[in-house]
Amino acid sequence: MAQTSAGLHRGLALLLALFALALAACTTAPPSRADRAQNAGRTYVITGASSGIGRGVALALAAQRANVVLAARGATALQSAAAQVQAAGGTPLAVVIDVSRPEDMERLAAAAVARFGRIDVWINNAGVGAIGPFGRIPPADHGRVVDVNLKGVIFGSHVALAQFRRQGAGTLVNIGSVEGELPVAQHASYAASKAAVMALGRALNEELRMEGQKKIRVATVLPSATDTPFFNHAANYSGHPLGLVLLDPPEKVVNVVLHAALHPREEMPVGWKAWLVYHGHRLAPDFAERMATVLYEKLVLEDAPPAADSSGNLHAPSPGPGAVEGGVEERMRAQKEAQRRKRQEYPAPLPAPAH
Secondary structure (H helix, E strand, O other), X not given: OHHHHXXXXXXXXXXXXXXXXXXXXXXXXXXXXXXXXXXXXXXXXXXXXXXXXXXXXXXXXXXXXXXXXXXXXXXXXXXXXXXXXXXXOOEEEEEEOOOOOXXXXXXXXXXXXXXXXXXXXXXXOOOOOEEOOHHHOOHHHHHHHHHHHHHHHHHHHHHHHHHHHHXXXXXXXXXXXXXXXXXXXXXXXXXXXXXXXXXHHHHHHHHHHHHXXXXXXXXXXEOOOEOOOHHHHOEEOOOOOOOOOOOEOHHHHHHHHHHHHHOOOOEEEOHHHHHHHHHHHHHOHHHHHHHHHXXXXXXXXXXXXXXXXEOXXXXXXXXXXXXXXXXXXXXXXXXXXXXXXXXXXXXXXXXOOOO
16 A cells, blocks of 8 residues: 555645646747737748748738748638738738649749749748548548648658758748647547658658758647647547547647747747646657547537537538637537536436335
8 A cells, every 4th residue: 555655745746846847848928029020021931821820820920020931722812811911011922732732832932022032931830630430430531630730741852942942041940739649539630640750850850860950940839739720620530520629729839839930949849738648648659649549539429419520521522711710619618518508407317216
């Protein structure tokens, strides 16, 4: 008994130590005045710029007088984002592309250089998801997740690094996910694609080190679940509305992306939750994966209302003007409250008495 108690105390002490380190290590503060001044006149290319984190980064850079090259599939949302960049003080260039086509990425890089002369930072942000039991998701949808989340990052990295070598410097920022470190049940192909993005960043940094390239850097930003339109647009085969709990606000991720562009590190978890997941999984992988599944079942799946299957925005861009925020947390709260009221109004029947 004494040994068990001592083990629990050591485990608790380790968790507290990790939590304290996470709070100290994970700044998500807005850019400093010096960083904002440095961005004026710099050229950023952002894929997936019509909504979510990409759009948020574009608008933040516009306020810092940057040149912002916005790329996405949906022309309407892309033009809306470009108009907001213009109004905020940036210089926009909108390019309609599909990141899964290497010729589109070549065209994007060429357009940016033709307009602004160089590319200082390339941000591979475009991402999609297919959520639900692995076997229920059509193979074509799994394939599309890999096309966008991995092949799109590979193609973008290829053209960006080629341009950086020509001009002698540049920063590549790839948007990964903590699910690349700790996969979540029913997110299989998404998690797999994000794990590959982490591996890509590590390999590219080693190649740059071998070449002696000190002015070209690669950073992989690792957000945890964020309240963007991602969950509203993802392919859904889960049988219920998509969402997660404890969502981060988009501006937290935006701030880390901006920091990564000027002060890149190989892997950059966003905030204390991502930091704990990133390091906690390495200390106790089986325990962390089991706990993630339990929490997903209890906090997301339990009592969730039904929803029809949908391929979301995998094969066609989402309609509408696009947005940074998704309103997912508010929707999840409303769902939980509706289910709570339903249980109060129609309580479960008592079991029949035994005879």
